[in-house]
Amino acid sequence: MRKLKEVQRLGLVCHHNADPDSLLSAEVLKRILGRKLSCEILILAPAGVSSLARRMYEAIYGEEPLVEGIEELMMCDVLGLVDVSTLEQLGHEAKDLIESKFRGKIFIVDHHEPHERxxxxxxxxxxxxxxxxxxxxVHRIAMWIGVELSKEEAEALMAAILHDTRHLNILDIEVLEVMKHLLERGADYNKVNRLFRREVSISERIARLKAAQRLKLYRVSKDGEDLLICISQVSAFEASAARALIELGADLALVIGGKGEDVRICARASPRFLEVTGTSLGKDVMMEIGKIVGGGGGGHDLAAGLNVRGSREEVLKVLMKVLEDKLKTRLKEYV
Ligand SMILES: [Mn+2]
Known part of the structure; x- marks a missing residue:
């Protein structure tokens, strides 16, 4: 604190694509230090802020976060790295600048394994x-310097903790004690919890329900295991629809979407599908279909997609053929 008393401009630096723990911790730190120091304190995010962190900030403080970039970083005399463990996380430019100009003028507030450098x-x-x-x-710092947290500050820290602990899936006594104190400071747990939920638009929900209504179901036996495959069609939101079908119980969901000649296939699989069949949606299914119909296809084991120009019927036929080859069985609709 003594060292900080002489500072004119203090910059609190968030990591690349700052998550709620980085941005909200920096914001609360700014506010509590602001009550003890007379210097100007800025939040710096030279490599951007995530949309989740931005949304949470707005919901808690009722305004957009004020974050600065590299130009303002240069103008600071001291930097505090918040939730940042390596300078690489700040992007080249900021890293070089800090290494050359801020030697001995940095403090670190972080919970990652410390890096020597x-x-x-x-x-x-x-x-x-x-x-x-x-x-x-940051909560501990507030206690040390004897600052009372406001309701907003308590909610900001709570949101950051819920994010990093995956909703208290990772838990220890310290987390519970801090959470207890944040509740005592007036944080509204239900409100903070709701900030993580994304509102699904009516058109996206309709697409999900239509995908369920139009689906064709196939039941396939593979090495004594039964697999459920769903194929459906929507005009938009095919990825969301495919995820919804997996949640309903499909092992593999293929949803065809797109407008007119632009055909998109979106595929999602359960971990069980990969285990039983050893088939990767990206490598074995979408790339194969791409080889036959052209277009760009690929992705990961459990999530993949393909964009192609053609007719839905043709693409569907190829899709069925590739699946039958991979699973070494004929697909017959289950009724
Ligand atoms: Mn963190």
Whole structure:
């Protein structure tokens, strides 16, 4: 604190595509230090802020986050790295700048395993790898310097903790104690929890329901295991529709979408599908279809897609053929 008293401009730096733990911890740190220091304090996100963090910030503070980039970083005398463990996480430009101009003018507030190279640049390390979120360390700083958290600050730290602990899936006594204190400070748990939920639009929900209504179901036996395959069609939101069919119980969901001659296939599989068949949707299914019908197809084992110009009927035929070859069985509709 003594060292910070002489600072004119302090920059709190968030990591690349800043998540809620980085952005909201930095914001609360800014506000609590602001009550003890007279310097200007800025939030810097030289490599951007995630949309989730931005949305949460807006819901808690009722305004857009004020974050600055590299130009403002240059103008600071001291930097605090928040939830940042390596300078690589800040992008080239910021990394080079910090290494050349901020030696000994950095402090770190973080819960990742400390990196020698970053620590060599800093005059103060508040690093606690056993803590489940940087927000926990910021909470501790508030207690040390004797600052009372406002309701908004308590909610911001709570959102950060829920994010990093995956809704308290990762838990220890420290998390529970901090959560208890945040509730006592007036944080609304239900409200914070709701911030993680994405509103699904009416058209997306209609697409999901239509996909269920129009689906063709196939039951396939493979090495004594039964697999359920669903094929359906929508005009939009095919990825969301395919995910919905997996949630309904399909092992493999293939949803065809797109307008007119532009045909898109979206495929999703359960981990069980990959286990039983050894078939990767990206490599074995979509790329194969792509070889026959042209177009760009690919993806991962459990999620893949294909874009092609043609007719839905033709693409559907090829799709069935490739699947039958891969699964070494004929697909007959289950009624
Ligand atoms: Mn974190």
């Amino acid at each position: 970053t620590m060599r640049l800093s005059f103060l390390n508040l690093i606690e790898p056993t803590s489940k979120a940087t927000a926990i360390i």
